[in-house]
């Protein structure tokens with residue numbers, strides 16, 4: 117079926133202009149057939165009201181919780197939440213039960229994702245069997261089954277010698293290694309950054325727990341030639357180390373989560389586990405260093421680290437509740453509002469950091485709307501302000517500290533592989 121989308125304003129990522137243009141897509145090939153004015157007839161026409169058309173967003177770090185933790189999220193609910201957030205492709209972390217550490221489990225994730233029919237899902241497989249940090253998985257076999265990266269996300273690989281062999285094997289297989297950098301001997305069972313930890317009388321996670329492991333992995337990536345992808349960067353030291361690694365020519369990419377750009381530990385004034393996340397919300401100085409690193413490109417891309425948990429789990433005190441925040445349905449509006457509308461970043465640059473760059477780093481097609489490219493796009497209403505209401509999320513997870521924040525830039529139509537996967541048009545609220 118050929119679908120034509122009229123009435124939108126297309127963002128050109130080269131000259132950064134917005135121009136009225138139609139897009140003709142085909143769900144048989146999943147490709148864009150044509151872009152421009154006076155396009156040919158289609159089987160179905162969607163008429164937009166001047167919304168801005170962007171390439172589908174791509175999030176390389178989400179937790180879909182299936183198999184094993186379906187009360188938190190399923191592949192179907194997470195992929196639908198992604199579509200509502202304007203994401204057409206997501207890569208999911210393997211810290212499920214059982215963990216995704218063999219080819220059959222990779223294929224299981226792909227099958228469930230296909231059946232869900234929402235955002236496309238790319239499985240990330242474990243670095244070590246069972247994420248136990250003892251024995252390596254088979255990188256080549258995992259890649260052949262469809263894994264796009266390796267990660268033991270949720271914890272760091274504590275054994276440096278094992279990590280060195282993991283990077284060598286991943287380099288040979290052609291897979292990036294996405295690291296959750298956390299030295300457990302430094303983190304020592306902490307739960308919050310120093311300021312909030314002191315106020316609430318809880319143990320801290322020192323920033324060195326993250327930065328020390330990033331330093332180790334940079335040196336190992338340089339030595340093995342592997343592509344090191346650093347997850348959820350949260351400290352000033354980490355940003356400096358990644359900047360240094362890039363100057364040395366190390367193959368490294370890094371992501372930062374919206375919550376680490378927009379919140380610091382001074383937001384935590386009570387024992388409320390909605391603020392509990394790993395790595396923790398850091399100092400205001402760390403937050404500003406992450407913002408500077410994001411703006412100057414040291415931190416290449418946004419990834420949400422969408423980490424759904426049940427209300428019951430998050431009602432526990434900080435000491436006992438699980439780490440994690442959801443974010444995939446609100447990432448674009450939050451960043452559009454606080455960076456683009458605030459005049460700190462151009463729209464085209466935000467789109468590169470949420471679509472083009474993640475696609476390049478993980479070897480995915482997409483990140484640009486062009487004939488012959490994947491028919492993945494999102495229409496957003498830049499001017500319409502709405503308040504974040506977790507109860508309206510498609511995700512099963514409601515655990516976000518951004519509830520009640522007024523933001524604009526909401527996605528209203530998401531198309532993936534030429535098929536509508538989210539449509540919430542209707543009258544603009546303003």
Ligand SMILES: NC(=O)N[C@@H](CC(=O)O)C(=O)O
Pocket residue numbers: 179211269270271296392393394395421423424438439440441
């Ligand atoms: N980020 C989190 O706080 N939690 C993640 C694990 C992780 O990303 O390390 C989770 O799986 O819940």
Ligand SMILES: [Zn+2]
Pocket residue numbers: 269270271296347348394395
């Ligand atoms: Zn992590």
Ligand SMILES: [Zn+2]
Pocket residue numbers: 177178179209269270421423
């Ligand atoms: Zn994660």
